[in-house]
Amino acid sequence: MSDHIQRFSFAQLPIRGEIISLTETIDTICDQHQYPKEVRHLLAESLAACCLLADIIKIEGRVALQLQSSSVVKLLLVECDNQGRMRGLLHLNEEHAHLVTSGPFDFKQWTANGQMAITIDPDKGQRYQGVVPLDKITLAACLEDYFNMSEQLPTHIKIFADHHKAFGIFIQTLPQAANSSIGNEESQQAFEHVTALTETIKPEEAFELSHQELLYRLFHQDEVSIYPEKDLGFECSCSRERNMAALMTITPAELVNLVEEQNEIEMVCDFCSNKEIFNRQQIMELLTSEADQGVIN
Numbered sequence: 001m002s003d004h005i006q007r008f009s010f011a012q013l014p015i016r017g018e019i020i021s022l023t024e025t026i027d028t029i030c031d032q033h034q035y036p037k038e039v040r041h042l043l044a045e046s047l048a049a050c051c052l053l054a055d056i057i058k059i060e061g062r063v064a065l066q067l068q069s070s071s072v073v074k075l076l077l078v079e080c081d082n083q084g085r086m087r088g089l090l091h092l093n094e095e096h097a098h099l100v101t102s103g104p105f106d107f108k109q110w111t112a113n114g115q116m117a118i119t120i121d122p123d124k125g126q127r128y129q130g131v132v133p134l135d136k137i138t139l140a141a142c143l144e145d146y147f148n149m150s151e152q153l154p155t156h157i158k159i160f161a162d163h164h165k166a167f168g169i170f171i172q173t174l175p176q177a178a179n180s181s182i183g184n185e186e187s188q189q190a191f192e193h194v195t196a197l198t199e200t201i202k203p204e205e206a207f208e209l210s211h212q213e214l215l216y217r218l219f220h221q222d223e224v225s226i227y228p229e230k231d232l233g234f235e236c237s238c239s240r241e242r243n244m245a246a247l248m249t250i251t252p253a254e255l256v257n258l259v260e261e262q263n264e265i266e267m268v269c270d271f272c273s274n275k276e277i278f279n280r281q282q283i284m285e286l287l288t289s290e291a292d293q294g295v296i297n
């Protein structure tokens with residue numbers, strides 16, 4: 001079964017949902033680095049969460065989750081765009097890296113004193129960034145709380161993950177129902193009902209049943225409809241052109257110094273480990289074309 005996400009809704013309940021399964025993408029991303037099992041677990045969970053958010057936010061563009069802490073996780077960065085293209089990386093703090101293998105995966109311990117941000121980066125328009133407090137014991141619970149507090153939308157997120165697979169389900173009251181005072185009690189009851197059923201999902205059901213089978217098992221009395229699946233996969237957005245653009249943010253003098261010292265500049269993508277090399281001549285050409293454009297503009 002390929003990696004995919006699906007939306008679902010109910011004929012009579014003001015609730016929207018999404019359901020996701022990932023395996024190949026997790027393996028592809030994690031195999032590019034030598035991550036311990038426990039790190040793969042956290043990445044798997046984060047990729048599923050990011051993709052659920054990207055799909056619910058429904059923008060043309062990209063959604064990123066970035067977490068930094070002074071504990072085990074120095075930097076966790078996962079991204080998903082509206083076409084289901086994902087990438088991710090995780091850097092450990094060397095001085096705490098021993099904690100990774102010394103006990104079970106513990107989100108709270110690994111991210112102690114950390115900060116998490118959601119960035120919504122539309123292809124057109126303003127970038128938005130929200131801060132997610134890390135005061136819950138799982139990533140899903142932190143994100144759930146963020147939606148409940150900042151968006152005022154009753155939200156439930158459940159994620160099961162291990163070192164090479166993840167399953168997630170996202171339940172949210174429809175914004176129009178959450179904002180109407182008349183339907184409030186009814187929508188609250190509907191949300192509690194759907195959440196309670198979601199809580200009965202066992203990991204083996206999540207990983208073994210198809211989305212359709214699982215949703216039918218949970219919600220057949222609630223007239224659930226499931227939408228077509230959207231495929232998901234790894235794809236890195238790095239390119240030689242982007243690397244050139246990054247080089248151009250360095251001053252010409254510094255760039256010349258760098259290439260004088262090292263004879264060439266090597267740029268390695270943190271996400272996919274793709275390597276681009278710029279030799280002395282290429283750097284000089286880059287500087288000349290930039291200077292020419294400066295004259296024309």
Ligand SMILES: [Zn+2]
Nearest residue numbers: 236238269272
């Ligand atoms: Zn890359």
